[in-house]
Amino acid sequence: MLGAIAEEGNYTGKVAFVSVANDSDHPLQMVVNAFTRRGVKVYKTKGNVIRHSKNMPDREGWVSLVKLEFEQKIEEWDE
Structure with missing residues (x-):
C-alpha cells in the first residue's frame, strides 16, 4: 500500500497524521517504523x-x- 522500502533517510513526500487521544499508545512503534x-x-x-x-x-x-x-x-506482537 505504501510502496517499497526506501533508502534510509529518503523522504517520499508522503505524510501520515494519526489522530489519537492524549494518553493513547497508538500508533504502535512497529507501524511508525x-x-x-x-x-x-x-x-x-x-x-x-x-x-x-x-x-x-x-x-x-x-x-x-x-x-x-x-x-x-518495538512492542511485542501477540499472535
Missing part, C-alpha cells in the same frame, strides 16, 4: 487541535506536531 522505512513522515495529534501551514502566524490554542521517529525497539 513501517511508514518511516517507506519514506513517510508520521505525526500524531495527542488530543490537540493541530495546524498544518507554511509561513503562517501562530493561532491561539493550535499546536504544531513533532514527527515520530524510527526506533530500534
